[in-house]
Amino acid sequence: MKLLIDENLSPLLAQYAEQRRGYIAEAVHNIGFKRTSDEEIFAYAITHQQVVVTINYKDFLYLAQRLDPHPGVIVIREAGLSRSQQWERLDAALEYLEDLGTDLINQILEVKGIAEFRILQIPPL
Known part of the structure; x- marks a missing residue:
């Protein structure tokens, strides 16, 4: 699984995922996307077969319902977390x-706490 860390999370999560877990990961901040729309970010992730990691549930749910197939989305449902807390949730x-x-093809993994998860099947609208 390859990961794309959205701009609303620490870009260091990509580095942590690579070094600590062996994933291929990029951060939106590090690939030249600044103030890029969620649609463009999701299109990039689909093209590169990356699971988007974000806190932006509503917008990525909307996109996931409209783009089939997609590699999936991991949504951390807690705002205001420190970088270390973000990593704890992602890890x-x-x-x-x-x-x-x-895998997460056509699914969203909701992360609601350190060990509270829910996988949503996202059928296209």
């Missing part, structure tokens, strides 16, 4: 997915 989510042995 736990990645471990959860590894334990399930599944």
Whole structure:
């Protein structure tokens, strides 16, 4: 699984995912996207087969319902977290997915706390 870290999360999460978990990861900040629309970010992620990691649930749910297939979205449902707290949530989510042995194609993984997860199947509208 490849990851694209949205602009509303610390770009260091990409580095952590690579160094600590062995994922291929990019941060929106590091690929020249600044004030880029969610549509452009999601299109980039689809083109590069990346799961978007964001806190922007509503907009990415809307996009996920309209673009089929897509690699998936991980949504951290807590705002105002420190970088280390963001990493704790993402790290736990990645471990959860590894334990399930599944990908996120056409799905959203909601992360509501350090160990509270919900996978949503996102059928196209």
